[in-house]
Amino acid sequence: MKKVMIGNHAVSWGVQRARAEVISAYPITPQTQIVEELSDMVADGRLPARYIKVESEHSAMAACIGAAAAGARTFTATSAQGLALMHELLHWAAGGRLPVVMADVNRAMAPGWTIWTDQNDSLSQRDTGWIQLYCETNQEVFDTTILSFRLAEAVELPVMLVLDAFFLSHTSEPVDLTEPAIVDGFLPRREAKLRLDPADPHSFGALVRPDAYMEMRWQQQEAMRQALDVLPAIEDEWHALTGRRYGALETYRTDGAELLLVTSGTITSTARHVVDERRARGEAIGLVKVKMFRPFPTDALRAALSGVDRVAVLDRNISPGHGGIFAEEIRSALYDVPPDDRPVLFGYVLGLGGRDVTPAVIESIVDRSLAAPSPEREDLWVGVEL
Amino acid sequence: MSQTIIKERIPHEDLLCSGHLACPGCAAPIAMNLVLKALGPQTVVTLPACCWSIIAGPWPQSSLRVPLFHTAFETAGAVASGIKAGLQARGDDETTVIAWAGDGGTFDIGLQALSGAAERNEDIIYFCYDNEAYMNTGIQRSSATPWGAWTTTTPAGQPEASPKKDIVSILAAHRIPYIATASVAYPVDLVEKVEKARTIRGTRFIHILAPCPPGWKTQNDESVDLARQAVQTRVFPLLEIENGTEWRFTMDHAGEPVAPYIRRQGRFRHLTDEQIEHIQADVDARWAQLQRRVVHGG
Numbered sequence: 001m002k003k004v005m006i007g008n009h010a011v012s013w014g015v016q017r018a019r020a021e022v023i024s025a026y027p028i029t030p031q032t033q034i035v036e037e038l039s040d041m042v043a044d045g046r047l048p049a050r051y052i053k054v055e056s057e058h059s060a061m062a063a064c065i066g067a068a069a070a071g072a073r074t075f076t077a078t079s080a081q082g083l084a085l086m087h088e089l090l091h092w093a094a095g096g097r098l099p100v101v102m103a104d105v106n107r108a109m110a111p112g113w114t115i116w117t118d119q120n121d122s123l124s125q126r127d128t129g130w131i132q133l134y135c136e137t138n139q140e141v142f143d144t145t146i147l148s149f150r151l152a153e154a155v156e157l158p159v160m161l162v163l164d165a166f167f168l169s170h171t172s173e174p175v176d177l178t179e180p181a182i183v184d185g186f187l188p189r190r191e192a193k194l195r196l197d198p199a200d201p202h203s204f205g206a207l208v209r210p211d212a213y214m215e216m217r218w219q220q221q222e223a224m225r226q227a228l229d230v231l232p233a234i235e236d237e238w239h240a241l242t243g244r245r246y247g248a249l250e251t252y253r254t255d256g257a258e259l260l261l262v263t264s265g266t267i268t269s270t271a272r273h274v275v276d277e278r279r280a281r282g283e284a285i286g287l288v289k290v291k292m293f294r295p296f297p298t299d300a301l302r303a304a305l306s307g308v309d310r311v312a313v314l315d316r317n318i319s320p321g322h323g324g325i326f327a328e329e330i331r332s333a334l335y336d337v338p339p340d341d342r343p344v345l346f347g348y349v350l351g352l353g354g355r356d357v358t359p360a361v362i363e364s365i366v367d368r369s370l371a372a373p374s375p376e377r378e379d380l381w382v383g384v385e386l
Numbered sequence: 387m388s389q390t391i392i393k394e395r396i397p398h399e400d401l402l403c404s405g406h407l408a409c410p411g412c413a414a415p416i417a418m419n420l421v422l423k424a425l426g427p428q429t430v431v432t433l434p435a436c437c438w439s440i441i442a443g444p445w446p447q448s449s450l451r452v453p454l455f456h457t458a459f460e461t462a463g464a465v466a467s468g469i470k471a472g473l474q475a476r477g478d479d480e481t482t483v484i485a486w487a488g489d490g491g492t493f494d495i496g497l498q499a500l501s502g503a504a505e506r507n508e509d510i511i512y513f514c515y516d517n518e519a520y521m522n523t524g525i526q527r528s529s530a531t532p533w534g535a536w537t538t539t540t541p542a543g544q545p546e547a548s549p550k551k552d553i554v555s556i557l558a559a560h561r562i563p564y565i566a567t568a569s570v571a572y573p574v575d576l577v578e579k580v581e582k583a584r585t586i587r588g589t590r591f592i593h594i595l596a597p598c599p600p601g602w603k604t605q606n607d608e609s610v611d612l613a614r615q616a617v618q619t620r621v622f623p624l625l626e627i628e629n630g631t632e633w634r635f636t637m638d639h640a641g642e643p644v645a646p647y648i649r650r651q652g653r654f655r656h657l658t659d660e661q662i663e664h665i666q667a668d669v670d671a672r673w674a675q676l677q678r679r680v681v682h683g684g
Contacts, residue, residue, distance in 0.1 A: 021472070021475035021476075022468065022471045022472055022475050024464075024467075024468060024471075049475070050471040050474060050475055052467055052468065052471055052506070052508075053506065054464060054467075054502055054506075055498060055499070055501065055502035055505070056498065056499075056502070058460070058461070058464075058499075059461070059463070059464035059467075059498070059499050059502055060464075062457065062458070062461035062464035062465045062468065062499065063464045063465065063467050063468035063471070064468060065457070065461075065465060065468060066432065066455065066457075066464070066465035066466060066467065066468025066469035066470075066471075066472060067468040067469065067471050067472030067475065068468075068472065069455050069468075069469060069472065070430075070468070070469045070470075070471075070472025070473045070475075070476065071472060071473075071476050072471070072472035072475040072476060073475075074468075074472070088458055089458060089461065092457065092458055196430045196453040196455055196469060196472075196473070197453060198427055198428045198429065198430065198452060198453060198481055200453075201427075201448075201450070201451055201452050201453040201454070202448070202453060202454075203442060203443070203445070203447075203448035203450070203453075203454040203456070204453075204454065204455045204456060205455065205456035205457065206439075206442060206443065206444055206445045206447075206448065206454075206456055207439065207440065207443075207444040207445065208444065208445045209444055209445075212445060
């Protein structure tokens with residue numbers, strides 16, 4: 001069934017198809033329509049779930065953690081300040097190996113107050129132990145919501161699916177809503193290996209001495225590594241059912257490229273357009289889209305970028321005092337590439353706080369990256385006028 | 387209270403094991419033991435940061451024979467709400483879900499999540515075992531610390547300057563179906579309140595005073611008697627509140643003078659007779675207010 005819908009509602013429909021059992025959320029722009037639609041779905045019986053309307057995002061994540069520990073499939077959604085408020089409990093969900101799924105609608109952090117998109121909210125949660133998946137289209141948002149539950153429950157780690165404020169959250173696109181029977185076959189009811197069960201009492205999250213703590217973190221790290229293998233396997237299944245797949249990384253028109261753009265989120269769609277234009281003019285420009293940020297697809301990135309002359313990373317985010325976060329991570333991933341195969345990397349910071357990234361902006365980045373012998377600094381800010 | 391009545395009225399099955407890690411003389415494990423006796427094994431415990439995070443034992447041990455979920459300091463009300471919803475989603479509507487929090491996790495950092503749970507009337511029992519300061523971190527004042535008390539952050543030269551927060555009235559204002567105060571010195575009263583709470587649906591709140599020898603600067607063998615004296619001096623009256631409005635005492639409170647109760651605790655050693663008279667006047671005023679609520683409704 002195809003419907004035209006905003007990205008936020010694509011999340012809601014994904015949650016409905018996944019048959020989430022406990023939802024807990026707190027309103028924040030630009031996420032709110034996700035949980036409004038879920039409220040309707042719960043109220044009219046389309047989604048037979050418990051919906052806990054809490055007094056803060058912190059409690060939303062706490063309630064999801066409790067419900068997940070009891071064995072239920074759980075979901076919440078947030079943005080920016082709300083995600084930051086959850087920070088402590090993001091560690092709790094991941095350390096507790098609880099497969100909570102959350103949608104984060106990328107919104108820039110205040111101050112000054114802003115509701116527009118950039119990735120600093122989700123990327124600030126990089127080291128909490130959550131899998132992070134960035135989406136480009138509303139169809140991808142719907143699919144990724146369902147894939148997130150399957151992935152989370154397979155590796156017992158929480159998953160954050162991420163979509164850009166307004167460019168996806170409030171923009172309508174056609175979405176093919178996979179039929180419930182198909183999703184049910186792909187994503188059966190959750191069966192937790194361990195849960196709060198009076199018939200089999202265990203203590204969860206107790207004090208851990210130094211002789212055991214590192215082993216717990218090691219297992220968490222191994223689960224992250226496992227997720228790199230699990231994602232393509234479950235995408236194979238999804239592809240067989242729906243004809244759609246995305247990959248941790250997607251390469252687009254990269255054959256023989258002398259310059260590769262690296263993007264995530266909706267900037268990718270604009271960059272595809274620019275690549276097509278340049279290819280039509282005979283220029284060897286290609287694109288790499290990063291969908292999975294944690295675990296970081298290091299090997300796939302090395303394979304995609306090695307041997308290319310130049311790479312331009314487009315970061316809608318900034319690690320103050322360092323650079324664009326994708327660029328810094330990709331630089332790090334390329335360190336082990338032999339020097340002859342290692343591309344020159346241009347790290348562009350752009351689009352913060354929802355500033356438009358138009359085809360013309362990306363054209364200028366292509367020209368600049370082809371003309372300069374090397375980047376004049378680590379972080380190349382685009383369009384700043386003081 | 388005769389031994390016979392205690393034996394008849396208090397279930398014999400222990401769900402708290404020996405070998406737990408409480409300090410000698412701690413009232414908190416006595417409270418937990420009585421509560422779990424009353425609730426039975428079909429119970430899940432939500433445990434935010436508090437002394438009990440230690441008492442429950444380090445991994446891979448547990449001093450409880452019921453499932454236990456350790457959680458962040460300020461989250462007991464929300465996590466317990468989620469556990470109940472999760473169990474219900476899995477078809478279990480019978481298991482009793484409790485939150486077991488100290489005074490810091492209830493009066494201070496956890497108040498928001500508790501208020502949220504109470505306002506939604508979540509089907510949980512929230513227990514606060516109150517030792518009147520942050521004892522697990524080494525005796526720092528909380529908003530449950532009584533006026534005049536020494537703690538490591540309210541030194542004797544500048545002791546606690548605020549009266550103890552009236553948590554019971556705050557919960558009563560949420561109009562939840564059941565609230566009670568209870569004492570380890572009156573185990574039958576405590577067990578009966580917990581048994582009654584178990585039969586009620588919605589948010590129930592039970593406040594238990596838990597004397598703390600290292601924090602109160604008292605002897606290890608004094609805790610139960612201090613708890614008794616707190617009741618008899620009307621410092622900690624035993625009562626029930628139904629639906630936020632029907633207030634009722636569950637005990638005759640003798641109205642003993644507070645001075646001996648205060649004087650035997652090292653945390654009040656610096657107080658003058660005049661200051662103790664101030665405490666007495668405050669206890670009397672609160673008692674009068676309670677009596678009005680019992681007679682006229684809250």
